[in-house]
Amino acid sequence: MKKTILLLSLAGVCFGSSFFSRGDVAPINNELYKKECVSCHMGYQPGLLPSKSWTYMMNNxxxxxxxxxxxxxxxxxxILKYLTANASENATQYKRSAKITASVDESKIYKSISEIPYIIQKHRKIDQKLINQKDVGGLSKCMACHTTADKGVYGDDYIKIPNYGRWDD
Ligand code: HEC
Ligand code: HEC
Structure with missing residues (x-):
């Protein structure tokens, strides 16, 4: 029994970053959240914002x-319980949540994802005209460019900006 646990944890250490890779952010896995928060816009994954931001948002x-x-x-x-339990600082096993956590000033309340320093930095090279064009409608419309955003996948391979095409940098 002990041996199995030891082997499993060794495997976990060895393959932690590839085999057991956790991806960008945790996909949404809460039915109530899907029902109440994924009608007007895509479901923003809890790991995209610190718990302070979710608490502010859910109180307003x-x-x-x-x-x-x-x-x-x-x-x-x-919903607030689900969001805070899975907020960026509680999901740092996911790559983007870890980067978001590292980029924020803990004393600040960020009121949207597009205010997060890591998110600003990642999008700074994109022409504002492409972000604000009619076929996108602003940075909050993740799905317009990240074709797999609803699955929590934001990598370069799945980005296609309308009227521009694949992103190469
Ligand atoms: C009645 C429609 C509506 C409902 C329901 C709704 N939202 Fe929104 N939400 C909006 C609008 C409008 C925006 C502004 C951004 C946009 O235009 O896409 C927004 C923006 C957001 C943003 C910021 C996106 C960014 O760019 O940072 C988050 C996060 C968010 N909503 C979370 C939620 C959560 C959590 C719920 C469920 C409690 C929810 N929303 C329910 C209309 C809605
Ligand atoms: C106008 C198109 C557009 C919109 C809208 C957009 N993004 Fe992006 N995003 C990009 C591009 C292009 C990159 C790659 C930038 C680079 O690598 O220089 C990127 C990069 C990223 C990255 C880093 C990925 C990587 O491989 O380094 C994350 C995370 C991300 N975006 C999240 C979001 C989220 C969350 C939203 C919605 C709140 C959003 N984006 C909205 C175009 C967009």
């Missing part, structure tokens, strides 16, 4: 980016 749903996204208390609390 009646003023949610110019719309009212308020929920009853039971659903709100359940």
């Amino acid at each position: 749903l009646e003023h949610h980016f110019g719309t009212d996204a308020s929920l009853d208390k039971v659903d709100r609390d359940a």
Whole structure:
């Protein structure tokens, strides 16, 4: 029994970054979140924001980016619990969550993903005209360029900017 555990943990150490690779951010795996938060826009993965940001957002749903996204208390609390448990600083086994965590100032509340320093830095080379064009509609529309964003996959291989094409840098 002990031997099996030892072998398993050794395998974990050896293949930690490849075989057992966790990818960019954890995909969404919460039905209530999908039901309540994935209708107006794609489901932003919890690992894209610190828990402080999610708490702020879930406490201000009646003023949610110019719309009212308020929920009853039971659903709100359940979703907030899911979001904070899987927020960037609690999911650093995922590559992008780790980078987001490393880039933020812990004393600050970031009110959107596009305010996160790592996200700003990653998109700084893209012409603003391409981001704001009609076929995209701003940086919040991840899916317009990251064809696999809804699966939590943001790598270069799956980026295609409308009216521009594949991203090569
Ligand atoms: C009534 C529609 C609506 C509902 C429901 C809704 N949202 Fe939003 N949300 C918006 C709009 C509009 C924006 C602004 C960005 C945009 O235009 O895509 C936004 C933006 C966001 C952003 C910021 C995206 C960025 O670029 O950083 C996050 C995160 C977010 N919503 C999370 C949630 C969560 C969590 C829920 C569920 C509690 C939720 N939303 C439910 C309309 C909605
Ligand atoms: C206008 C198109 C566009 C939109 C919209 C967009 N991105 Fe990106 N994103 C890119 C491009 C292009 C890159 C690659 C930049 C580079 O490598 O220089 C990138 C890079 C990234 C990376 C780093 C990937 C890597 O391989 O280094 C992450 C993470 C990311 N984007 C997340 C997001 C999220 C989350 C959203 C939505 C809130 C979003 N992006 C919206 C075009 C976009």
